[in-house]
Amino acid sequence: MLWVSVVLACSVLALQEGRAVAGISVFPICTYSGDQEHVDVSDGVVVWRHYGEGIYTGDLGEHYTIPVVEHLSLGGNGHDFPAISGSIVVYERNAAGMGQKDIYAYDLDSNTEIAVCTAVGSIQYFPDISGDVAVWVDTRDVGGIYGKNLTDGNEFVVYQTVSGMSAANPAIDGNIVVWDADGDIYGFDLSTQSSFTVCAHSGYQMHPAVSGRTVVWQDDRDGDYAIYGYDLDSNTEFRVFLGQDDQEFPAIDGDIVVWKDEYYGIRGKVLSTGELLNIGGGSAAWYPAISGDLAAWQSHSGNWDIYGAYVPEPATLGLLALGVLSLPRKRRRPARP
Numbered sequence: 001m002l003w004v005s006v007v008l009a010c011s012v013l014a015l016q017e018g019r020a021v022a023g024i025s026v027f028p029i030c031t032y033s034g035d036q037e038h039v040d041v042s043d044g045v046v047v048w049r050h051y052g053e054g055i056y057t058g059d060l061g062e063h064y065t066i067p068v069v070e071h072l073s074l075g076g077n078g079h080d081f082p083a084i085s086g087s088i089v090v091y092e093r094n095a096a097g098m099g100q101k102d103i104y105a106y107d108l109d110s111n112t113e114i115a116v117c118t119a120v121g122s123i124q125y126f127p128d129i130s131g132d133v134a135v136w137v138d139t140r141d142v143g144g145i146y147g148k149n150l151t152d153g154n155e156f157v158v159y160q161t162v163s164g165m166s167a168a169n170p171a172i173d174g175n176i177v178v179w180d181a182d183g184d185i186y187g188f189d190l191s192t193q194s195s196f197t198v199c200a201h202s203g204y205q206m207h208p209a210v211s212g213r214t215v216v217w218q219d220d221r222d223g224d225y226a227i228y229g230y231d232l233d234s235n236t237e238f239r240v241f242l243g244q245d246d247q248e249f250p251a252i253d254g255d256i257v258v259w260k261d262e263y264y265g266i267r268g269k270v271l272s273t274g275e276l277l278n279i280g281g282g283s284a285a286w287y288p289a290i291s292g293d294l295a296a297w298q299s300h301s302g303n304w305d306i307y308g309a310y311v312p313e314p315a316t317l318g319l320l321a322l323g324v325l326s327l328p329r330k331r332r333r334p335a336r337p
């Protein structure tokens with residue numbers, strides 16, 4: 001039995017150091033000609049912007065690798081930066097030409113477009129959504145982060161820019177909104193109507209993402225960009241990953257953080273176990289998103305395409321690493337006639 005124990009111990013050690021997990025396979029979601037970019041994902045539905053055509057969805061259902069693709073808008077270049085939560089897709093819409101961006105939403109259940117914010121004389125951009133609450137960057141008044149409850153129609157100010165600062169990159173999950181402003185990370189709790197500082201380290205922090213009570217972002221305090229995180233319950237900051245070259249544009253859902261790793265491609269980490277997920281895509285892969293076990297990102301090969309991968313559940317990962325289990329092949333949805 002001794003050698004078994006030694007093998008198990010070695011395997012566990014290898015896991016803790018971030019051994020590559022076998023069995024994660026990358027598959028194309030949309031490789032049409034032209035540029036597909038700025039991807040988000042929720043419950044098996046991937047959304048992206050097709051340059052010149054507007055917003056598309058790709059529904060992968062339960063673990064398919066070929067999506068049912070649907071074209072939501074014919075807005076050309078003005079429809080961009082979609083984000084999805086459940087059946088609601090929010091995006092920038094630029095119907096009146098450059099400089100007049102508004103926020104719209106599309107309800108996938110009722111197939112209707114909803115005007116979220118069309119304030120005249122100001123620009124609304126970079127939306128995100130969680131449930132029925134959308135947030136975005138807004139240049140009204142002194143500028144800042146605004147939000148709206150799409151169910152009751154109540155619009156509200158999350159954060160108003162203070163002198164000389166500019167807020168950007170808002171993200172929302174549940175009651176927590178986070179954003180960056182001039183190299184620091186801030187947050188607002190919708191349930192308590194209270195704002196807080198997530199990270200104001202002297203280094204540069206940007207591109208926050210949030211899931212539940214965990215915030216992650218990219219941080220250059222160690223020289224080049226690494227991924228850091230903060231637990232809002234324990235008020236504890238932690239480093240997610242520091243590796244060769246830059247780690248940027250993190251996304252998080254539950255226990256899994258993914259990011260663009262300049263050296264490797266799309267990488268991830270299971271926070272509870274420390275396991276490193278070498279997902280793939282190489283240096284051409286950018287801007288990952290994740291929901292459940294589905295990660296998606298854009299990758300450049302002549303033009304931008306959308307790729308994805310299923311990340312095994314943590315319990316499955318442990319068995320894979322020990323060689324006890326191999327991943328079943330994902331079902332392939334038959335192509336539409």
Ligand SMILES: [Ca+2]
Pocket residue numbers: 182183184199200201202203204205
């Ligand atoms: Ca800082």
Ligand SMILES: [Ca+2]
Pocket residue numbers: 030031032033034035036303304305
């Ligand atoms: Ca393409």
